[in-house]
Amino acid sequence: MTVNQQKTRVRFRRSVAWILAGTVFLLIVLSYKQLSRPACDEWIGDYAARPGEEALLRIEREGDVYILIRHEVDNGEVREPLDPMSADELLDDQDNPVPIICALRGDGVKLIKLPSDSSINPTESDNRNTSIYPAATQYLMGVSVGFAGGVVGLYPVPHQAKLKIFGGASEIE
Structure with missing residues (x-):
């Protein structure tokens, strides 16, 4: 060489x-x-109660704070701060941690993003109530007012300039 x-x-x-x-x-x-x-940045966007419908809710981030935005008939635009939750906070006296990607908590509301193969996701059950969960989604919203509450699926939709006016619980049932 x-x-x-x-x-x-x-x-x-x-x-x-x-x-x-x-x-x-x-x-x-x-x-x-x-x-x-932050894992909760995956929540940023617009959400409808059913796939393909107008957006009812929007999640934004301002600095380190997440904001839930909706429009109400009487109050106009309502902005509520959301705090990220740890898996420990979701245990509710259970021994096993809940598998989550991110959870946000506001006044009377919890927004939870689950892995797509989560065994606790009601939208992925073959026996799901299709009027409440028309399709599988990783995004869930738990609402509690006093002793009443429920869980609904949220469906990501493209960003919309204006949110649909939120008519209350009947809007998401």
Whole structure:
């Protein structure tokens, strides 16, 4: 092997080493960005009570605070702060943690995003009530007022300039 061939081989190996090092660095940076993104950012968007309908609710983030937005007949736009919940807060005296991606809590409402294969997701049950859960969704809203409450599915819809006026519980049943 000539001296020029040896130099070429060394340059090639160095180039490959730099390319590999750059690729590893890029993968580390990209995975860090994904890990540092709050899981609850997946909630940001518009939601309808049934697939393909007009949006009733919108979730936004202002700084570190999540905001639930809806329009009411009497009050116009209503904005409520939402706090992220830990899995421990969802236990409700159960021994096993609830598998969640993210949960947000507001005044009388809990928004929960479950994994798509969650065994506790009522929208994925073959025996589900299709008038309440017309299709499977990972997004659930639990509402409680006093001793009454219920869980409904929320369906992501494209962003809409104006939200449908929220007519109360009958709107989501």
